[in-house]
Amino acid sequence: MHSFGYRLNALLTFAVTILALMCAMGSLSDNLNTPSPSAEIQIMNINWFQKQPQGNDEVSLTMNISADLQSLFTWNTKQVFIFVAAEYETPKNSLNQVSLWDAIIPAKEHAKFWIHTSNKYRFVDQGNNLRGKKFNLTLHWHVMPKTGKMFADKLVMTGYSLPEEYR
């Protein structure tokens, strides 16, 4: 009855229950945080712009990204994954999302940053619709918790456009 096994079982059960409860509460507490992130992206240069042999348009560009994402961090935040995507419409596709650059922010101290970068992933269209194309740049963030529910949201920045001619 009051054997070692019983005590161990009871203790373990209790410990695991408390742990599960704390995890759940930690995850729920994320809902109390109302983040107010800000970001700005400038396109500094179109490095080159051409039609691939397969017929798809491809662009290389240089961007200035500055953002303040400190308010996304809570005590249950393990990291924040951010990426910048170009979003546009073409006659064939109602939505194209092409990720251009991404990063992982490991801590709140690094959440206010400024970076000058060319696109990390290739900006390739499905087809050759990019000449003179107006597009949006969106900064997406995915908050990965230490435990529990994952959050995601985005900031849309409008009014970008590509040149009329290949270069």
Add this chain to the structure above:
Amino acid sequence: MGWIGDTVDSIKSIQIRQLLTQAVSLGMIVTSALIIWKALMCITGSESPVVVVLSGSMEPGFKRGDILFLHMSKDPIRAGEIVVFNVDGREIPIVHRVIKVHEREDTGEVDVLTKGDNNYGDDRLLYAQGQLWLQRHHIMGRAVGFLPYVGWVTIIMTEKPIIKYILIGALGWYKLGRLKSGSRNVQKFQRRSSTPLALQRSKGATSSQKQKSQCRNAKASAPQHWEGTNSSSCSAAALIAQRCSAEKPPFPAETMPQR
């Protein structure tokens, strides 16, 4: 040889009715685990609502042994989401992030490209020969929740089956021990029966709630001196139930190793 003799005696002393009661309560718990698993499948719309991460291609976000909760809704797939997908000719599903989406105007079909956060290049090398994009039917679900470390239980049990057998053996032994002492210590069992024995370690509050209530039901209907045995069978069965759910075929998902 005293303890072996005792055990043999205790096995002999189990009567058919008691055995049946045990078998039924065990069956109930196994069945309820199955019901919960299937219900989860219905609710989440994913054929494997819970997956274990097997490799480090999504580090530092997801490490080996972490558990992901999947959801498969009708919502369109968008860049940035973490999806679990199957590739033709590859048995183990992969968990990676969507980096490109092209959604067709007329049909609404999507072309999706994925990449592991920790991998250098995108996943085209992992796809089937000549495959450039994932379509909707490749995707099993998107990750919505995260629980660290818990998946190690299944990883260890799959990779080192001996531990599984030791655990089952130990449980069996434990249970026989309880059978012996059960009739001797009725009063004390009653006193501590308010503490749920068979909790957690399994998938969630619902399953443990269920097991707990089953413990109570079993107690209510069984003769008094069987209380101890019933609660012990519950705790044993809770672990067995956990194993059942852990061994469901689609359970392990793999994120591919870093190249």
